[in-house]
Amino acid sequence: MYTRNETKIINIGGVQIGGGNPIAIQSMTNTKTHDVEATVNQILTLEEAGCEINPGNIGNSERVQKVVEKAKAYHIPIRIGVNSGSVEKVLLEQYGGVCAAAMVESAKKHIDLLEGMDFTDIVVSLKASTIPLAIEAYTLFAKKYAYPLHVGITEAGTLYRGTVKSSAGLGAILSRDIGDTIRVSLSDDPVQEIECARAVLQSLELRQFGVEIISCPTCGRTNVDLIGLAKQVEERTKHITKPLKIAVMGCAVNGPGEAKEADIGVAGGRGEGLIFKKGEIVRKVKENELLEVFMQELNQIL
Incomplete structure (x- = not known):
């Protein structure tokens, strides 16, 4: 089995x-390519959101030789894209x-075909819209080849369901140490794909993109608007690029201990709350001052 550390660079x-x-x-851009301005603007928007590569297509096999010649001349790799819905009839x-x-x-x-033309700057994808099939295909390929793999669950769906499906599939494949580049395929703004991809990689501790927020799901002991507080903290910290773990907890009794690995956290109580760092309580404040005091303490860390 070839793992990420062993695949060709x-x-x-x-x-x-x-x-x-x-x-x-x-x-990938979803603009009409003849609209150059719109396409370039979307590329720049994707880049700003954290997109790092935008692939293209080769076309039919008759064009491969010409494409290979140009790819060699300009040191451009070629991605072989196999989709479960487009496997050749003879193979089916x-x-x-x-x-x-x-x-x-x-x-x-x-x-x-490419190796026969002395071309080996190859990336391969084996996408399927069915997660078990995608997992099996990528795993089988990784046992046979050391070419880097582009991983994705194709046609995953709309924003919510597609995010869930992509996260499940990507997580299963990447957790096997298979995959060198990923794409989340959503029927939505491509920027949403980037946000989901970054969240998946950060959740698996494969990349770090700044703040990670952990928050409890609330329970009967919660005496603060935890859902609202967590959303506000997420919004107020989304611009931060420094790798930090932030906790938003609903219980002042257990919160600091349960989230002691967090760099900084806030725990709600009855009419008041706690600010803590690495599990140690640093301040007790009134509930209506909780968010602003928390931000003050966070800014000191930054």
Whole structure:
């Protein structure tokens, strides 16, 4: 089994993937490409949101040789994209339908073609809209090839369901140490894809993008508007790039202890609350002053 540390290193416009490099985040523009201004503006918006790579397409096999020649000349890698919905008919007949083995065999045909042209700056994706199929395909490929993998659950759906489905699939694959670059595929603004991808990588502790907020789900002991407080803290801290763990807890009795790994936290009580750092209480304040005092203490850390 090839893991991320062992895959071939590929350079994409200055972004290196494979060989244990940080997992890169991709997306695609959804503008009409003839509208250059709109397309460029969306690319810049995606870049600002944290997108690092934007892939393109080759076309049919007759164009491959010309594409390879240009790719060699300009040191541009080629991504082989296998989709469960577009596996060649002959392979579907051979394997009795869509399966991981058929998808890997499809990728092999394209790899053999490129390698036959002495081209090995290759990235491969084996996307499926079914999570178990995607997991199996990526795992099977990683056992056979050391080419870096672009991981994604294709056509995941709308914002909420697509985020859940992508997170489940990406988490399962990445937790096997498989995958060098990812894309979340949502029927929504591509910027939402970047936000979800960053959250997935940070949740798995594969990348760090600034603040991580942990908050309790509330219970009968909660005597503060914890949901509202957590949302305000999230909004007030989303610009912070320093890696910090922030806790928003609903119980002043257990909160500081349960979230002692947090760099700073706030715990609500009855009419008052606590500010704590690394589990140690540093201030007790009135409930209506809780958010602002918390921000003051946070700014001291920053």
